[in-house]
Amino acid sequence: MLGVTILGNNSAIPAHGRHPTAQIISTQDDLLLFDCGEGTQIQILNYKIRRSRINHIFISHLHGDHYFGLIGLLSSFALLNRVQPLHVYGPAALQGLLDQQFQLSEIHIPFPYHFHAIEKDGLLLETPNYIVSCFSTKHRIECRGFIIRQKKRNRKILKNRADSRDIPFNLYALLQEGKDVTLENGTVIKNEEVTIASPPPKSYAFTADTLFDPSLIEQIQGVDLLYHEATYPHALADKASARFHSTTKEAAEIAKRAGVKKLLIGHFSAKFDDTSAFEEEAKEVFPYSEAAIEGTTYLV
Numbered sequence: 001m002l003g004v005t006i007l008g009n010n011s012a013i014p015a016h017g018r019h020p021t022a023q024i025i026s027t028q029d030d031l032l033l034f035d036c037g038e039g040t041q042i043q044i045l046n047y048k049i050r051r052s053r054i055n056h057i058f059i060s061h062l063h064g065d066h067y068f069g070l071i072g073l074l075s076s077f078a079l080l081n082r083v084q085p086l087h088v089y090g091p092a093a094l095q096g097l098l099d100q101q102f103q104l105s106e107i108h109i110p111f112p113y114h115f116h117a118i119e120k121d122g123l124l125l126e127t128p129n130y131i132v133s134c135f136s137t138k139h140r141i142e143c144r145g146f147i148i149r150q151k152k153r154n155r156k157i158l159k160n161r162a163d164s165r166d167i168p169f170n171l172y173a174l175l176q177e178g179k180d181v182t183l184e185n186g187t188v189i190k191n192e193e194v195t196i197a198s199p200p201p202k203s204y205a206f207t208a209d210t211l212f213d214p215s216l217i218e219q220i221q222g223v224d225l226l227y228h229e230a231t232y233p234h235a236l237a238d239k240a241s242a243r244f245h246s247t248t249k250e251a252a253e254i255a256k257r258a259g260v261k262k263l264l265i266g267h268f269s270a271k272f273d274d275t276s277a278f279e280e281e282a283k284e285v286f287p288y289s290e291a292a293i294e295g296t297t298y299l300v
């Protein structure tokens with residue numbers, strides 16, 4: 001499975017019960033955290049996320065609304081005597097910031113802790129089941145978005161049918177790879193007789209903070225779910241570009257041109273209480289748009 005739980009959908013200043021950016025990505029193996037705005041660990045508690053399952057944290061950029069929650073979360077991991085390794089990926093300068101905070105607060109990290117400085121676009125993490133990579137966005141300071149792509153999975157064996165054809169266990173690996181097999185008595189078993197295809201691999205892209213930037217389209221082409229910031233309604237397009245942010249219609253335009261299946265918008269300006277108008281505007285350009293809601297898990 002691949003799911004995205006929104007912990008924060010607001011921009012720089014918390015308002016109207018909304019929090020700064022943080023998202024939990026659920027995979028079949030573990031949890032990932034994309035950005036860690038202030039209050040993230042409280043939101044993790046509010047939505048009963050199993051924090052011990054978070055193995056990888058990715059920070060898009062060093063505006064506070066995307067990482068001010070990190071030192072708190074790491075401190076709690078230390079106090080809770082976490083044992084499993086934790087990997088943090090972010091701008092190189094973040095490492096020094098965290099180290100200084102650990103040092104000044106005399107925080108001892110009892111678990112294996114690995115900081116990975118993001119210095120270029122491309123692959124960040126590869127596991128047997130998924131790949132995470134990053135791409136640059138156009139923002140006031142260096143900023144990167146992230147994409148998680150599931151790997152293609154092997155075919156599934158239909159146990160009843162395999163048993164009825166007396167297929168020995170040692171031929172299963174070949175069947176899972178999609179090959180036909182020959183039994184000892186010479187009978188050829190066609191692959192499709194005893195297997196079915198696994199669900200197609202899914203993908204999710206998070207564009208962090210960005211200006212309207214058509215060069216992103218190539219990076220996020222065809223993803224199943226896209227989260228694109230829409231800090232302002234489209235009437236404030238000038239303000240959005242002056243502040244290196246996007247509007248509802250700009251986010252939707254990127255989604256439409258990239259051929260994504262679904263768009264989530266967020267990073268809403270604190271000036272606006274009701275986000276339904278944001279959703280309506282985005283839908284005018286791209287019908288499969290939704291305003292992200294905190295605490296909601298979107299299955300990819």
Ligand SMILES: [Zn+2]
Pocket residue numbers: 011012021063065066209267
């Ligand atoms: Zn931001």
Ligand SMILES: [Zn+2]
Pocket residue numbers: 061063139209
């Ligand atoms: Zn920013």
